[in-house]
Amino acid sequence: MHELSLVQNLFAQLEELLRQNNAEKILTVKVEIGPFAGVVIDSFEFAFAVMRDYESWANGAKLILTTPKPRYQCLCGHIQERDKLEPGVCELCGDDFLTPVSGGNDIVLQQVEME
Amino acid sequence: MCDVCGCGSHDHDHSHSHPHDQNHDHTHDHNHDHDHNHKSKTVDVETSLFATNNALADTNREDFREDGLVAINLISSPGSGKTTLLEHTIDALKGEINIGVIEGDIETERDAERIRAKGVPTIQLTTGGACHLDAAMVHKGYRRLCKEKGGGDIQLLFIENVGNLVCPASFDIGEDERVVLVSVPEGPDKPAKYPKAFSSSQTFVITKCDLLPYFDFKCEDALHDAKKINPHLRTMELCSTTGEGMDAWLSYLRELVKKFAVAE
Numbered sequence: 609m610h611e612l613s614l615v616q617n618l619f620a621q622l623e624e625l626l627r628q629n630n631a632e633k634i635l636t637v638k639v640e641i642g643p644f645a646g647v648v649i650d651s652f653e654f655a656f657a658v659m660r661d662y663e664s665w666a667n668g669a670k671l672i673l674t675t676p677k678p679r680y681q682c683l684c685g686h687i688q689e690r691d692k693l694e695p696g697v698c699e700l701c702g703d704d705f706l707t708p709v710s711g712g713n714d715i716v717l718q719q720v721e722m723e
Numbered sequence: 724m725c726d727v728c729g730c731g732s733h734d735h736d737h738s739h740s741h742p743h744d745q746n747h748d749h750t751h752d753h754n755h756d757h758d759h760n761h762k763s764k765t766v767d768v769e770t771s772l773f774a775t776n777n778a779l780a781d782t783n784r785e786d787f788r789e790d791g792l793v794a795i796n797l798i799s800s801p802g803s804g805k806t807t808l809l810e811h812t813i814d815a816l817k818g819e820i821n822i823g824v825i826e827g828d829i830e831t832e833r834d835a836e837r838i839r840a841k842g843v844p845t846i847q848l849t850t851g852g853a854c855h856l857d858a859a860m861v862h863k864g865y866r867r868l869c870k871e872k873g874g875g876d877i878q879l880l881f882i883e884n885v886g887n888l889v890c891p892a893s894f895d896i897g898e899d900e901r902v903v904l905v906s907v908p909e910g911p912d913k914p915a916k917y918p919k920a921f922s923s924s925q926t927f928v929i930t931k932c933d934l935l936p937y938f939d940f941k942c943e944d945a946l947h948d949a950k951k952i953n954p955h956l957r958t959m960e961l962c963s964t965t966g967e968g969m970d971a972w973l974s975y976l977r978e979l980v981k982k983f984a985v986a987e
Contacts, residue, residue, distance in 0.1 A: 716770065716772070721765045
């Protein structure tokens with residue numbers, strides 16, 4: 609439910625970038641959403657579509673989202689990548705106490721194409 | 724919609740196809756093709772969407788340090804007993820530790836009125852629909868709280884977040900300690916269903932333990948799931964109204980005040 613406020617934050621950054629670069633229009637926006645960010649991708653995209661129509665300088669802008677796979681560390685030190693969000697068990701020692709490796713809960717504006 | 728965040732079954736690949744569908748249907752896409760004739764510029768940014776919030780959260784933390792207090796962010800579902808725990812905590816620590824409270828709710832002053840009746844400085848933040856408190860709201864709220872009677876002498880600041888296990892977990896509000904609560908009637912599967920609230924917290928409190936005989940709630944199950952997500956999590960089981968388990972909670976608070984609230 610906070611996806612809209614996140615996208616509003618994104619648009620504030622985009623507007624600032626336009627000003628800094630003397631550009632008029634946003635063409636492409638690349639955003640990485642960490643697997644533990646707690647963001648509903650569909651809602652994020654929906655909020656982006658709403659905001660894009662609302663701001664003339666963003667009309668037609670394309671959103672490219674990437675979501676890296678979650679990585680977990682076992683108490684034994686082993687780090688494994690998972691296709692699912694659940695940690696599963698350690699591939700090496702079989703332990704089921706696995707912690708998400710830090711960095712996966714951020715949402716990062718990576719790159720912007722503008723003109 | 725919000726409940727989907729923590730479930731772990733979201734199909735990212737599937738959802739990726741949506742923006743393309745939208746673009747194809749959208750008339751703006753034609754503009755986009757046209758735009759390619761102009762000179763475009765690509766800028767690498769690499770900034771977090773939480774950057775503004777996190778910077779303000781750090782400012783809040785600095786304010787708390789300067790004022791010599793420790794701030795606790797209470798997160799739980801609606802009705803898990805956050806306000807009741809606060810009422811009993813205030814009674815138990817009266818005359819020993821100066822407590823202040825920032826209440827977060829979507830609507831009404833009700834929680835603030837309950838806490839104010841206990842005689843401690845309290846302000847209510849009504850988000851008017853937003854499902855979480857952010858650093859900016861807490862910043863403004865703390866300014867207001869400082870102006871309340873006794874607001875300048877606070878040693879222990881409770882920030883009771885909006886009742887919601889999903890969104891508050893994503894927003895640093897400048898707290899020193901994050902406490903997540905689950906009450907017995909809610910069921911033991913909350914840690915498994917809402918992992919972020921538990922991975923980002925330091926302490927997990929199970930409340931309303933007097934109801935354990937009447938519910939199919941095994942504390943071990945909830946604690947095991949929570950520890951799986953966050954092995955460093957401190958855990959407590961208590962009942963605010965009967966006082967059971969409150970001693971551990973109170974000594975935890977005393978330790979925190981000792982640790983953080985010394986700087987003058």
